[in-house]
Amino acid sequence: MKEILTKNLNPSQIEAVHCTEGPLIIFAGAGTGKTKVITYRIAHLLSLGIAPWSILAVTFTNKAASEMKKRVTNLISQTHRNLWISTFHSFCAYFLRIEASKISLDPNFLIYDFMDQKNTIKDCIKELNIDEKKFKVSTIVNKISRAKDDLKFPSDVVSEAEQLDNPFEFTISKIYELYQKKLKKTGALDFGDLIMQTVATLQQLPAMLERYQEKFKYIMIDEYQDTNRAQYILIKLLARKHHNVCVVGDDDQSVYSWRGADINNILNFKKDYPNAKSVKLEQNYRSTPKILSTAYQVVKHNNTRIDKQLWTENLDNGSVIVIKAVNENDEATKIANLISLNAYKHKLSNFAVFYRTNSQSRTFEDTFRRAGIPYALIGALRFYERTEIKDIIAYLKLINNPNDNVSFKRIINIPRRGIGKTSIESLEKFALLKNISLWEAIHLTSQADLTKGAQKALNSFMQFIETFLELKKKDISAKIISEKIVTHSGYLKELEAENTPESKTKIENIQELISAINDFQNRSQNKSLAGYLTQIALTSDTDSLDESKDKVTLMTLHLAKGLEFEYVFICGLEEGLFPIWESVSNNEELEEERRLMYVGMTRAKKNLYLCWSTERTIYGKTRWNIPSRFITEAGFKYDFTGSKQNPNFKNTNKKHFRAEVICEDTYNNDFEIKTGPFLSTIKTANPYKVGATVLHPTFGRGKIIEQSGTRENLKLIVLFENGQQKKLIAKIANLRFI
DNA sequence: TAGCCCGGCGTTTTT
DNA sequence: CGCCGGGCTA
Numbered sequence: 001m002k003e004i005l006t007k008n009l010n011p012s013q014i015e016a017v018h019c020t021e022g023p024l025i026i027f028a029g030a031g032t033g034k035t036k037v038i039t040y041r042i043a044h045l046l047s048l049g050i051a052p053w054s055i056l057a058v059t060f061t062n063k064a065a066s067e068m069k070k071r072v073t074n075l076i077s078q079t080h081r082n083l084w085i086s087t088f089h090s091f092c093a094y095f096l097r098i099e100a101s102k103i104s105l106d107p108n109f110l111i112y113d114f115m116d117q118k119n120t121i122k123d124c125i126k127e128l129n130i131d132e133k134k135f136k137v138s139t140i141v142n143k144i145s146r147a148k149d150d151l152k153f154p155s156d157v158v159s160e161a162e163q164l165d166n167p168f169e170f171t172i173s174k175i176y177e178l179y180q181k182k183l184k185k186t187g188a189l190d191f192g193d194l195i196m197q198t199v200a201t202l203q204q205l206p207a208m209l210e211r212y213q214e215k216f217k218y219i220m221i222d223e224y225q226d227t228n229r230a231q232y233i234l235i236k237l238l239a240r241k242h243h244n245v246c247v248v249g250d251d252d253q254s255v256y257s258w259r260g261a262d263i264n265n266i267l268n269f270k271k272d273y274p275n276a277k278s279v280k281l282e283q284n285y286r287s288t289p290k291i292l293s294t295a296y297q298v299v300k301h302n303n304t305r306i307d308k309q310l311w312t313e314n315l316d317n318g319s320v321i322v323i324k325a326v327n328e329n330d331e332a333t334k335i336a337n338l339i340s341l342n343a344y345k346h347k348l349s350n351f352a353v354f355y356r357t358n359s360q361s362r363t364f365e366d367t368f369r370r371a372g373i374p375y376a377l378i379g380a381l382r383f384y385e386r387t388e389i390k391d392i393i394a395y396l397k398l399i400n401n402p403n404d405n406v407s408f409k410r411i412i413n414i415p416r417r418g419i420g421k422t423s424i425e426s427l428e429k430f431a432l433l434k435n436i437s438l439w440e441a442i443h444l445t446s447q448a449d450l451t452k453g454a455q456k457a458l459n460s461f462m463q464f465i466e467t468f469l470e471l472k473k474k475d476i477s478a479k480i481i482s483e484k485i486v487t488h489s490g491y492l493k494e495l496e497a498e499n500t501p502e503s504k505t506k507i508e509n510i511q512e513l514i515s516a517i518n519d520f521q522n523r524s525q526n527k528s529l530a531g532y533l534t535q536i537a538l539t540s541d542t543d544s545l546d547e548s549k550d551k552v553t554l555m556t557l558h559l560a561k562g563l564e565f566e567y568v569f570i571c572g573l574e575e576g577l578f579p580i581w582e583s584v585s586n587n588e589e590l591e592e593e594r595r596l597m598y599v600g601m602t603r604a605k606k607n608l609y610l611c612w613s614t615e616r617t618i619y620g621k622t623r624w625n626i627p628s629r630f631i632t633e634a635g636f637k638y639d640f641t642g643s644k645q646n647p648n649f650k651n652t653n654k655k656h657f658r659a660e661v662i663c664e665d666t667y668n669n670d671f672e673i674k675t676g677p678f679l680s681t682i683k684t685a686n687p688y689k690v691g692a693t694v695l696h697p698t699f700g701r702g703k704i705i706e707q708s709g710t711r712e713n714l715k716l717i718v719l720f721e722n723g724q725q726k727k728l729i730a731k732i733a734n735l736r737f738i
Numbered sequence: 739t740a741g742c743c744c745g746g747c748g749t750t751t752t753t
Numbered sequence: 754c755g756c757c758g759g760g761c762t763a
């Protein structure tokens with residue numbers, strides 16, 4: 001064991017692993033083996049005879065937590081069920097369920113996600129008769145979430161606003177107050193509550209705190225730069241007795257301040273724990289020297305940082321290249337061109353395109369689709385945020401807890417039951433008057449101000465839900481329940497009747513959901529409906545990165561954190577887009593943009609492409625751009641004197657672009673940069689020649705042996721290497737040229 | 739009640 | 754440019 005623990009580690013990693021007693025801060029730069037150090041450290045603690053149940057490791061994402069568990073298990077070749085590796089939120093959710101009885105909390109509390117929060121806020125605004133134009137729902141959700149991140153209860157926020165004599169903030173504080181009341185009434189906690197209530201509980205009950213402090217002798221926090229105040233206090237509380245707290249992070253990768261993360265938590269760690277040891281992991285195992293030095297050039301421009309410089313033994317001559325485009329289509333085309341030119345020798349999953357805003361993805365999608373480059377768009381619309389999924393989940397939630405007004409309102413008229421806005425409004429008024437939930441209210445429809453038709457419709461809805469409440473009592477599985485919902489509610493029928501490509505995807509998604517529910521039941525110990533609902537509330541990445549599919553990855557820079565790719569394109573590097581204009585007047589925000597750039601750059605293993613476009617259309621408005629300061633800071637000079645104010649962009653239609661490289665270094669021999677024939681395949685009507693070799697995602701390699709039709713009706717007959725002969729419609733066949 | 743039209747608005751989103 | 758939400762009309 002000892003040997004394994006040191007053999008694979010470099011000196012600073014060994015130092016970090018072996019320093020078990022007392023506070024420790026590990027500055028772990030990008031690609032320096034951070035997860036490895038944490039997992040080895042846990043294994044080391046166990047090898048010293050430390051009890052597994054006295055170790056707590058906290059991460060931010062489920063992905064990180066499960067990865068860590070997996071790697072610890074591999075390392076010590078056994079599983080420790082008592083080893084506590086989890087996210088902040090699931091740790092707190094678990095804690096609160098266990099201790100619920102001591103703080104008069106229903107242990108079956110719901111967990112509200114962003115949508116639930118928004119809907120509840122909408123109700124609050126209506127109830128308080130507040131001008132919806134002045135108070136935007138999402139702003140308020142954000143404000144409330146930030147307050148919770150800062151451990152501020154409604155009363156705190158109210159008195160703060162009173163002191164400041166700020167009517168706007170005061171209104172928000174009143175909304176917060178009502179919002180919190182509503183959550184309490186339905187028995188729901190939002191993400192912020194999970195942390196805040198945990199902290200509050202521990203602060204109020206010293207004996208309990210003492211017990212947990214005694215239990216968790218060794219605490220480790222991953223991505224410490226992303227902790228908010230509540231999480232910071234939580235850790236401080238838990239670690240106060242033994243002081244064996246090890247935080248791992250990288251201030252240069254702090255990019256979530258807008259969500260409450262406080263970079264000062266990591267910067268001031270040594271102030272909090274004056275006897276803290278600090279270890280810097282600076283040897284990078286990911287990127288080429290050129291990428292590392294260029295990324296350093298950029299991040300060095302930040303003032304608020306602790307200096308670290310990554311180095312590598314890697315002698316690869318991979319490169320950083322600036323690509324100048326003429327507009328966003330040109331940008332996408334040039335990138336598609338480079339990818340397709342090199343796709344024959346590199347897997348597509350080795351390429352990634354990063355952008356600052358989600359709206360930039362569209363051009364890439366269009367271009368890649370036309371170019372026949374398979375791509376995976378990450379993060380835009382997450383599985384559990386799709387309407388059809390949210391609808392079915394709302395049914396499950398309502399069955400789990402009929403008093404959940406948010407879910408009730410979501411599905412009361414989905415599919416259409418003839419219960420319109422006015423009916424719902426008068427039902428709501430009635431419920432408010434009687435101080436009961438909507439579910440309770442529909443049992444008394446005759447007393448409310450409702451038409452006969454509405455009463456009848458509500459009654460049949462009530463009976464429909466009642467049948468499921470019965471099923472729940474009989475412990476019928478969540479899978480069966482959800483199947484019955486989908487069919488008996490008429491939801492599926494409505495989608496089938498629609499019979500559009502969209503409705504078909506929706507049906508597929510619902511089937512996927514049901515199989516996910518089934519999976520859950522086979523996997524989990526807590527097979528109840530409530531158990532499933534908690535699980536999904538704390539999970540999001542069902543359909544994120546599927547590495548088995550060979551596709552180019554498209555995602556925002558924020559989502560790129562923690563990942564790596566051989567070839568990375570960072571796009572839209574223009575002043576006003578990246579850094580985004582909102583940030584340029586504020587140095588703190590600008591530094592965060594710069595860190596985001598640093599994160600993006602350090603994802604690249606071999607080649608890094610920095611792309612910018614002189615012209616870009618955003619929201620229908622076309623703007624002229626100058627290259628991002630980050631390009632300049634990276635050491636690339638752009639000669640403005642040569643560029644005309646109003647150049648003639650007619651050349652956009654040229655068949656062959658040459659990716660304009662304003663500054664090029666020796667680039668990787670393995671990667672061709674000059675423009676090949678691919679581009680003409682995008683621009684001309686028919687790139688598919690008889691005799692051409694193509695690659696199909698499922699059938700594999702084949703030769704085009706016949707073609708008919710034109711443009712979107714172009715049909716091909718392809719003879720595949722497995723002997724199959726297929727008729728394909730070129731537009732949708734997703735063929736790649738090889 | 740439901741469907742249509744118009745106006746406003748538009749960074750990033752681990753849980 | 755597109756999406757969403759509110760208000761108006763059939």
